[in-house]
Amino acid sequence: MSQTEWVLHSDRFSPWLKKWQHTVNVMAEACHAPAAFIVQCTSSGLMAVVACEKQQIKYGTGDVYSYDINLYCKKVIETKDPLYVRDASKDPFWDDNPEAADGMVSYLGMPIFMPDGDLFGTVCVMDIAPTNYDPVYPKLVEQFKDIVEGDLALIQRNKELEEIAMSDELTGLYNRRGFRILAHQQHKLACRIGCNLGLLYLDIDDLKEINDLLGHEAGDEAIIALARGMEACLRDNDISARIGGDEFVALVLLTEIDTLPAVIQRMNRFLSDQVLPCGRPLKVSIGGILVPEVDMDFDQLVESADQEMYRTKRARKAG
Numbered sequence: 001m002s003q004t005e006w007v008l009h010s011d012r013f014s015p016w017l018k019k020w021q022h023t024v025n026v027m028a029e030a031c032h033a034p035a036a037f038i039v040q041c042t043s044s045g046l047m048a049v050v051a052c053e054k055q056q057i058k059y060g061t062g063d064v065y066s067y068d069i070n071l072y073c074k075k076v077i078e079t080k081d082p083l084y085v086r087d088a089s090k091d092p093f094w095d096d097n098p099e100a101a102d103g104m105v106s107y108l109g110m111p112i113f114m115p116d117g118d119l120f121g122t123v124c125v126m127d128i129a130p131t132n133y134d135p136v137y138p139k140l141v142e143q144f145k146d147i148v149e150g151d152l153a154l155i156q157r158n159k160e161l162e163e164i165a166m167s168d169e170l171t172g173l174y175n176r177r178g179f180r181i182l183a184h185q186q187h188k189l190a191c192r193i194g195c196n197l198g199l200l201y202l203d204i205d206d207l208k209e210i211n212d213l214l215g216h217e218a219g220d221e222a223i224i225a226l227a228r229g230m231e232a233c234l235r236d237n238d239i240s241a242r243i244g245g246d247e248f249v250a251l252v253l254l255t256e257i258d259t260l261p262a263v264i265q266r267m268n269r270f271l272s273d274q275v276l277p278c279g280r281p282l283k284v285s286i287g288g289i290l291v292p293e294v295d296m297d298f299d300q301l302v303e304s305a306d307q308e309m310y311r312t313k314r315a316r317k318a319g
């Protein structure tokens with residue numbers, strides 16, 4: 001099971017959940033069913049993420065059910081096949097099903113798949129009386145399953161396009177646009193958890209010379225080497241970005257306000273040990289500033305960090 005994130009807790013899904021709510025309401029009405037759901041399965045269990053609004057039974061959305069419970073949807077997820085139970089009270093297999101015990105003796109459900117073929121969950125209708133559905137009912141539920149699967153493909157595509165729009169093609173780091181978006185989120189997070197933020201500005205020394213003497217490919221290799229070096233030095237929840245040709249920034253969470261010089265020193269030490277494929281050492285100048293807690297303009301902060309970097313570069317080149 002590849003999903004770990006509940007759609008109910010994700011901003012990305014909220015506009016779609018409204019549409020799915022309408023879908024489930026129509027499905028319940030079309031099937032004359034007192035209950036209808038879209039259920040999501042993740043590694044943590046099963047959750048009804050949408051329930052028909054007019055339903056006459058107690059199940060709502062948001063509760064997580066373990067895979068140990070003999071739910072109808074669990075069976076669909078195990079078999080990856082549609083399931084139609086006309087009357088669970090006639091089949092001892094459902095004796096320990098809490099839904100049947102609550103009177104929901106009829107179930108018609110189908111698996112919903114993600115675009116990559118993994119299971120997303122189920123779409124289903126339930127009834128408090130035994131049913132004998134006309135074959136058009138499963139076709140209707142299948143139609144709703146197709147709608148949700150189409151939406152999941154669109155959501156996935158949007159996410160991929162967003163990632164492409166936010167990332168730098170050469171290094172795979174975030175680009176300036178991605179950095180701007182994530183920097184604001186990181187700033188909010190830092191304020192909430194009481195951490196300080198440091199903004200680093202990194203610039204490769206003499207890249208023009210590398211390009212001119214050894215070719216553009218050797219220059220690209222230097223850029224990639226710095227990106228990999230930054231990833232190696234920084235923690236997973238720090239943010240690294242390439243915001244220009246040989247200009248990089250990193251937003252780092254600091255547990256103590258006075259650790260920024262230590263972070264810069266650690267990066268300097270690590271990066272100066274790197275040897276480029278052309279045999280030259282990787283030379284990088286780094287400037288850093290502390291990010292104030294108040295709301296600020298990140299472009300201005302980047303400019304201040306750039307000035308710090310420039311001071312360091314001048315000092316390095318002079319001495």
Ligand SMILES: Nc1nc2c(ncn2[C@@H]2O[C@H](COP(=O)(O)OP(=O)(O)OP(=O)(O)O)[C@@H](O)[C@H]2O)c(=O)[nH]1
Binds near residue numbers: 203206208218219221
């Ligand atoms: N290979 C390569 N070069 C690039 C890329 N983007 C920008 N550059 C080049 O990187 C060089 C950056 O030069 P500058 O920042 O002016 O200066 P520098 O040679 O690095 O020298 P200092 O920064 O003063 O040490 C320019 O020649 C750009 O053309 C890229 O994606 N690949």
